[in-house]
Amino acid sequence: MVELPKSLQGWFDARGWALHPHQRAMLERRDEAALLLIAPTGGGKTLAGFLPTLVELAEAPRGGLHTLYVSPLKALAADIRRNLTVPIEEAGLPIRVEDRTGDTPSSRKLRQRADPPHILLTTPESLALLTSYEDAPRMFAGLQRVVVDEIHALAESKRGDQLMLALARLQGMCPGLRRVGLSATVEDPPALARFLARHPDPCAVLEADPGPDPDISMLVTDEPPPWSGGGAKYAIPAVLEQVKRHKTTLIFHNTRAQAELFFHNLWLANEDGLPIGIHHGSLDRGQREKVEAAMVAGQLRAIVCTGSLDLGIDWGDVDLVIQVGAPKNVKRLVQRIGRANHRYNAPSKALLVPANRFEVVECLAALEAVRAHDLDGDPRGRGPRDVLCQHILIAACSGPFEAGALYDEMRSAGPYADITRAEFDSCLDFCATGGYALRAYDRWQRLMQRPDGLWQLRDPRSAVRIRQNVGTIQDTDTLKVRWRGRGGAPLGEIEEGFAASLGKGDTFLIGGQIVRYEGMRELVVEVSRDAAKKPKIATFMGTKFATSTQLSDRILRLFQSGDWSALPDHTADWLRLQAEVSRLPEPGRLLIETFPRDGRQQMVVYGFAGRNAQQTLGLLLTKRMEEMGLAPMGFVSTDYATLIWGLDAVVDPRPLFDLGALEAGLDGWLAGNAVMKRTFRASATIAGLIERNLGGQRKTGRQATMSSDILYDTLLKYDPDHLLMTITREEALRGLVDFARIREMCARVGDRIDHLALSRVTPLAAPLFLEPGRVPINGAADERLLQEEVTRLLDESGLAQVAVQPRPWRVPY
Known part of the structure; x- marks a missing residue:
């Protein structure tokens, strides 16, 4: 059995803590080339991922970068840095931990390249950018481990494909690099393991005790849900009552616009003045950070939020999660449920609030899936080639490369294991010339092949422009929103299309406040406060989820089961009537x-x-x-x-x-x-x-x-x-x-x-x-309706008969 160094063991003993079995197993299996840990939310999986690093650095102190931590969220990286600092400082370990994201000052980024910390916390975009520099091999020299947190979330998007290509680059610089993936919600562990591993090497899967099932049910309301719509305004009295009974409640929504509307209506009904906040990705970063700090300090009773609070950040003493609107995806629901009672072997508590009558059925199907531990998810497709093209340009920024070697490197990334040489060559040709129709234009002539066969940037100065555009996140076109007047405080962002629809005096919601559109100055929307009670709703960007295939199948099976005793009477009666007529x-x-x-x-x-x-x-x-x-x-x-x-x-x-x-x-x-x-x-x-x-x-x-x-x-x-x-x-x-x-x-x-x-x-x-x-x-219906309308008007006016009478012949004098 692996023993902790005395300094770390003393820190655990001082808190009366002992290692969980999966944390000890991670220590014992720390030499494996790739390892995927699946552990429940609150089970200490992040600490499990870092324990081998802390032990190795405690036993053999050294300089340089030892471990790279990658997360989907900048806020998660910052949260992990704060949490890691506690055991490191209190155990007296000689370990420096820093984060590097888009919010990190340029001066610190330059210093990190010259003098990297022992543990660097970053995001896929920042890692891809780091691999584009000529000095990347020196910075990453000696790198031992990569820890990818919430890997299931990354695997579902192009950010994950970009990350796996970046890890393939790092593996070339550091052949002994070990990979660790951490996740709480995985529907297909072998598939996720293949995604993480260096192809064709295997990746072991370690599954922790899942702990007790969550305490999850549908919220009972006095008023039935409406036939359509997504606001769930009918449920606000019942939601407020739940907020009063709990310490801190997270109220999740599927879109930012729905979150804004619900928060506004919740605040109007909040006669007791309970401290309630709102959090989503379109709000100003400063406002989001204030809400996060208030959550950690236990100053808020409820937070209306979106996917911005989905992932594994420990936001204080949350003891209830409410999901407003059908969850659409069981895996996402399980992730959100895990925000409540964020402790190992403590059941999470959650309530579902259907926004309309049909969503009652979908919520019941989701409840049954959660209880059956039946997670959903579509099989991963091949890695997209637009990300591959970007990676070729990133590789060129770091120096000349040989096409065959880069092709082999890319094929070692799981999502691109089956890419053909012809497909790779077409991407390389595109990066070099822009393709057949664009090769005559200098601006797309970015790569050239040297006499020795190596490829390089045609103009070294283009590296700056390529680095400025690294990333796969595609923002909807947004404009900043500020209070009117120079130096006005920022509120967040709204979509350009919505801003273009506003006229002076129009009102809309942002950050839970009703604001009045005053005009635009230098591509910034200026607003003032407004006391209106019925604002326009900002069309915030945000994923509009589709119900998963697995959840749809459950709904169809529920229809045919004939047992609707778990449904409210109004919904069961609705389905019975459908079956009759x-x-x-x-x-x-x-x-x-x-x-x-x-x-x-x-x-x-x-x-x-x-x-x-x-x-x-x-x-x-x-x-x-x-x-x-x-x-x-x-x-x-x-x-x-x-x-x-x-x-x-x-x-x-x-x-x-x-x-x-x-x-x-x-x-x-x-x-x-x-x-x-x-x-x-x-x-x-x-x-x-x-x-x-x-x-x-x-x-x-x-x-x-x-x-x-x-x-x-x-x-x-x-x-x-x-x-x-x-x-x-x-x-x-x-x-x-x-x-x-x-x-x-x-x-x-x-x-x-x-x-x-x-x-x-x-x-x-x-x-x-x-x-x-x-x-x-x-289409044709318009023409038919127009003709029918002409005929009707002629009939009404008596002109129909005249219209068909032959006209008398006259001599044209």
């Missing part, structure tokens, strides 16, 4: 209802494919209907269904779902669509074709959009097979459009389509008529 959707089948309403023919497709896929399905089905002469007029989508209305009834919907025809329609629709242009802009920015930061100045969203739109139109016309166009289509299908889920739905259903032609709207369809975001279709 129509039927409930089933797994492996596709339910389609058609019925007339308000003089239009309605069709509802219950695909349960998630909002993005259902939205895409609406676009493709209306396109098919237009081709078949069915005159669609518009559609609206939710996570579970798409409602289409038009002039003609759909007698047989089966031909509409021909997968080949849908895919062909998708290709035609995508080519000139705003979705493709938005996706192109993101991929082109990551790949280095478009620069958002230039000479220390950041382009406005409008400038960047104009640049990317011109490039997209040019490539579409002259080079449609350009690498960036191929990447854009792949990314659009995988992300915004989510066509893979439509393809999966069609394959799962086959010809098992249940079409019910009904006489009136059904209970399950009714909420769709209240759903916002209706998309009009401008």
Whole structure:
């Protein structure tokens, strides 16, 4: 059994602590090349990750960088630094710990490169930037361990792909480098282990005792939830009552706009003046830090928040988590639940608050999944090539490279293990020339091949511009918001599109305050305080989650179980009525209802494919209907269904779902669509074709959009097979459009389509008529309605008969 050094053992003894079994196991297995620890929230997994480092440095003090810690959040890195400092100082260990993020002063960054600390805490973006410097091999010389915290969160985005490429670079500089991954929520441990490992080397998985199940239920309210909407205003009295009963409550929301609205309504109902804060990514950093400090100090009774507080920071004495709105994803729900009672072997306590009637069913399905330890998650796809292009440019910044060696290095990163040499060479050619249609322009001639075969930057000065644009996070175009007047304090950010819709005197919510738009000065939105009670709502950027495939399957199985005793009476009665007048959707089948309403023919497709896929399905089905002469007029989508209305009834919907025809329609629709242009802009920015930061100045969203739109139109016309166009289509299908889920739905259903032609709207369809975001279709229906209106007016005026009378012939004098 491994023994702790006396200094560390004394520190544990002074607190009456003993190592948990998984912490001791991490010490005993510290020499393994790659190790993934899965431990419950509050189980001390971060300390488990650092214990081998503390022991090694205590037993053999040395200079230079020993351990690199990577986290998804800057705030998490700062929190870990504070927590690590306590045992290091109190045990008297000669260890220096520093963090390095976008908030770190430039002077400290320069010093860290020259004199790195023993433990450096950073983010994927900062690590990628560090590998781009010529002196990176000297800085990382002697690096022994890399600890990746909350690795599940990184693995789900391009930030994780970028991180694995950066680790592949580090492994080349430090062949003996050991990798450690830490996570509390993993649905597929072997897949995450393959992601972390240096391909094709294995990665061991260590699973700790998961501890007791969480205490989780649905919040009981006096008033039933509404038929549609996402604000959950009806539940505020019950939420406030829970806040009063607990020390600190985190109230999670899925979007920033919903968080702002809920906080505003909660504050209006807070007659007892309880100290309540709000926290999300669009707020000014200073305001977020004040809220975080107040949480740690135990000064707030509740914090309305978003994913900004999802991950493993210990925010004080939180004893209740409330999730407002259906969680959409079981893994995310488990992560959020873990914020409460952040202690090992202490059950977390959480309440779910459905925002509308259908979400009651989804919340119950999520509760059952949590209790069954059934986490969801889609299989990881291949690493995207726009990130690969950026990595090639980063490698070039650090010095000349040999293409074959860089290719081999990239293939050692799990997400890129199966990339072909031809795919790599196409990325290299793009980085060197910009591609066929752009190779005549000097600005995209960035790399050159030397006579000795090595590749290098064509102009060494371009390294500065490349470094200024490192990263994969694509912000929505935002503008700063400040109080009016020079030197006004910052409040946060709002999207450019929302700012453009504001006129002087308009009001909106930000940071829980109602503010009045006064104007714009130097691309800063200036506001003043306002006492209005019904503001506009800022359209904050933020992920709009789609219900996971696994959770959708659970909902369908719940429909068919017939046992709805766990549902409130109002929801159970709603489902029983649906079964009486129509039927409930089933797994492996596709339910389609058609019925007339308000003089239009309605069709509802219950695909349960998630909002993005259902939205895409609406676009493709209306396109098919237009081709078949069915005159669609518009559609609206939710996570579970798409409602289409038009002039003609759909007698047989089966031909509409021909997968080949849908895919062909998708290709035609995508080519000139705003979705493709938005996706192109993101991929082109990551790949280095478009620069958002230039000479220390950041382009406005409008400038960047104009640049990317011109490039997209040019490539579409002259080079449609350009690498960036191929990447854009792949990314659009995988992300915004989510066509893979439509393809999966069609394959799962086959010809098992249940079409019910009904006489009136059904209970399950009714909420769709209240759903916002209706998309009009401008097609043949407009022409028919116009002609019908002309005919009606002629009939009313008596001109119809005159219009068809032959006119008398006259001699044209």
